[in-house]
Amino acid sequence: MAIFKALAEQNRLRIIRVLYQTSREMTCNEVGEQLNISKSTVSYHFKALRLVGLTNTRQVAQTKYLSLQLATFDRYLPGFLATL
Amino acid sequence: MAIFKALAEQNRLRIIRVLYQTSREMTCNEVGEQLNISKSTVSYHFKALRLVGLTNTRQVAQTKYLSLQLATFDRYLPGFLATL
DNA sequence: TTTTTAGTTCGATAACTATCGAACTAAAAG
DNA sequence: CTTTTAGTTCGATAGTTATCGAACTAAAAA
Numbered sequence: 001m002a003i004f005k006a007l008a009e010q011n012r013l014r015i016i017r018v019l020y021q022t023s024r025e026m027t028c029n030e031v032g033e034q035l036n037i038s039k040s041t042v043s044y045h046f047k048a049l050r051l052v053g054l055t056n057t058r059q060v061a062q063t064k065y066l067s068l069q070l071a072t073f074d075r076y077l078p079g080f081l082a083t084l
Numbered sequence: 085m086a087i088f089k090a091l092a093e094q095n096r097l098r099i100i101r102v103l104y105q106t107s108r109e110m111t112c113n114e115v116g117e118q119l120n121i122s123k124s125t126v127s128y129h130f131k132a133l134r135l136v137g138l139t140n141t142r143q144v145a146q147t148k149y150l151s152l153q154l155a156t157f158d159r160y161l162p163g164f165l166a167t168l
Numbered sequence: 169t170t171t172t173t174a175g176t177t178c179g180a181t182a183a184c185t186a187t188c189g190a191a192c193t194a195a196a197a198g
Numbered sequence: 199c200t201t202t203t204a205g206t207t208c209g210a211t212a213g214t215t216a217t218c219g220a221a222c223t224a225a226a227a228a
Contacts, residue, residue: 001097008092013085041217043176062174062225125187127206146195146204
């Protein structure tokens with residue numbers, strides 16, 4: 001159920017969509033600006049997505065780059081990303 | 085997102101589970117007794133499940149029989165039911 | 169060493185969703 | 199006709215989750 005909960009929220013879906021459509025890693029800041037959400041809220045959602053294995057984090061100094069964990073989508077929701 | 089929302093709740097998942105595991109239609113009352121939930125709450129969840137196409141309703145007089153709409157599960161969540 | 173940058177955590181609050189019982193509708197049974 | 203049965207709707211409330219800004223940490227840049 002954790003994955004469904006993670007996907008059952010507007011802003012988390014928007015984050016997934018932007019990650020998928022730009023096809024690259026993005027930072028907290030970048031996503032916050034793009035979607036007009038405060039950085040603390042973005043941080044909160046990033047954590048939720050990471051905890052259920054929908055995203056990966058790569059850290060360089062204080063910057064964290066987020067990307068989709070495609071394997072998780074393929075495993076539990078095959079074809080879903082293509083519908084975004 | 086509607087389907088994810090429907091699946092992101094404990095009692096709705098329990099309803100789906102019981103429908104799947106008993107492999108037959110069930111009534112509101114029956115589910116309520118089995119899961120110890122008031123009939124108004126069961127009615128509320130039945131509606132939510134039906135609205136997103138996860139279940140079917142067959143009505144005989146005042147009794148409504150609920151069953152899983154397998155096509156929806158197969159389409160969006162192949163393999164999910166088997167994990168219940 | 170001071171300032172800037174990126175992100176986290178916390179506390180308060182807003183927004184949303186689930187829950188119940190009571191009052192209701194409609195149909196079957198007595 | 200009256201009572202029982204199955205489910206719906208409503209209003210109130212509890213419970214949960216999302217949101218923000220402020221205070222914080224850690225690292226890079228100046």
